Amino acid sequence: MRKMQPMFRRSSHKLPGLNLASMPDLIFTVLFFFMIVTHMRQDEVHLRYDLPAGTQVTKLQQKSALITVYIGPLQGAASKEYHVQVNGKVVAVADVAKAVGAERQKLSVENQERLVVSMKADRKTPMGLISDVKKELQKSYALKINYSGREGE
Amino acid sequence: MFRKRHSQSVPQLNTTSTADISFMLLIFFLVTSSMDTDKGLLRQLPPPPVEEVKPMEVQQEHVFSVNLDAQGQLSCEGALLTHEQLEEKMRSFIANDRTEHVVSLSVDRDATYEDYFRLQNTIVSVYHSLRDAEARRKYHCSYAALSSSQRDAVNQFIPQRISEQEQQR
Numbered sequence: 001m002r003k004m005q006p007m008f009r010r011s012s013h014k015l016p017g018l019n020l021a022s023m024p025d026l027i028f029t030v031l032f033f034f035m036i037v038t039h040m041r042q043d044e045v046h047l048r049y050d051l052p053a054g055t056q057v058t059k060l061q062q063k064s065a066l067i068t069v070y071i072g073p074l075q076g077a078a079s080k081e082y083h084v085q086v087n088g089k090v091v092a093v094a095d096v097a098k099a100v101g102a103e104r105q106k107l108s109v110e111n112q113e114r115l116v117v118s119m120k121a122d123r124k125t126p127m128g129l130i131s132d133v134k135k136e137l138q139k140s141y142a143l144k145i146n147y148s149g150r151e152g153e
Numbered sequence: 154m155f156r157k158r159h160s161q162s163v164p165q166l167n168t169t170s171t172a173d174i175s176f177m178l179l180i181f182f183l184v185t186s187s188m189d190t191d192k193g194l195l196r197q198l199p200p201p202p203v204e205e206v207k208p209m210e211v212q213q214e215h216v217f218s219v220n221l222d223a224q225g226q227l228s229c230e231g232a233l234l235t236h237e238q239l240e241e242k243m244r245s246f247i248a249n250d251r252t253e254h255v256v257s258l259s260v261d262r263d264a265t266y267e268d269y270f271r272l273q274n275t276i277v278s279v280y281h282s283l284r285d286a287e288a289r290r291k292y293h294c295s296y297a298a299l300s301s302s303q304r305d306a307v308n309q310f311i312p313q314r315i316s317e318q319e320q321q322r
Contacts, residue, residue: 024168024171024172024175027175027176028175030179031175031179031182034186035182037186038182038185038186052267052270054194054270054271054273054274054277056274056278057192057193057194058192058193058194058195059191059192060191060192060195116195118193122266123265123266123267123270124267125266126262126264126265126266127221127260127262127263127264127265127266127269128262128263128319130266131262131319135201137198138198138199141200143197143198143199143200144196144197144198145195145197146191146193146194146195146196147193147194147270148191149274150192151192
């Protein structure tokens with residue numbers, strides 16, 4: 001006996017396999033995006049710092065014309081003596097202008113003009129040291145400065 | 154003698170693993186990229202002082218002087234203030250004396266950076282609220298929504314005039 005025909009005819013063709021040929025291209029696109037956007041951090045931070053918090057902090061626009069000055073006690077050291085680090089190197093306060101000048105030379109010419117110094121200083125740093133560093137920055141004509149901070153009260 | 158030509162087609166290159174390889178690279182870049190957004194208060198330092206140039210004379214009535222002492226206490230003209238009071242006072246001072254005002258900061262060398270940061274934060278907040286109000290009055294939208302030329306116009310309308318010096322002992 002033949003089977004009874006269902007009321008709606010089931011389509012009996014097989015689902016075609018999904019073509020995955022373009023998947024590598026898609027992933028490559030995402031990969032290239034990340035390769036271009038990413039900014040590899042090459043300097044190791046030797047100091048420990050706890051940033052102050054503020055309500056008015058804004059995002060820093062360009063990361064390519066940036067020199068970071070860290071201020072804080074040495075990592076792992078028990079002493080509370082504050083040190084200054086310019087990008088990757090710990091320097092004496094009197095040499096900050098020279099170090100910033102040297103770092104600036106590494107940037108491209110148009111970036112040298114819009115240089116921003118991001119100051120990442122520990123909350124407890126005495127202002128005397130900060131203003132000494134600021135005087136050094138003035139000396140090297142790095143006048144745009146960003147007091148780095150966290151968002152919050 | 155004449156061999157029969159094989160009519161076999163070139164097999165397709167198996168590209169299944171390309172996706173895996175690029176995934177691996179993608180994950181590498183995802184992990185190594187520093188996504189930490191640097192946030193902070195952007196400020197402009199004055200150029201280094203030149204010996205021959207005499208400091209600009211500013212009349213006393215235009216000066217709003219703020220003092221930050223070693224204990225982190227704010228004072229203005231001898232009276233201790235909280236940050237909120239300072240904000241209020243500074244806002245009305247700048248609103249009254251838009252183009253000629255000078256905010257003069259003097260900070261003790263023993264004050265902590267955190268207190269200084271809070272002070273800067275307050276100053277930024279005062280200027281921001283004034284500029285925002287001006288933007289709303291003139292362009293009917295917030296300062297953040299302005300175009301760069303409109304922003305320049307507002308910035309020129311309410312310039313930031315700040316002078317900093319170390320506290321003399």
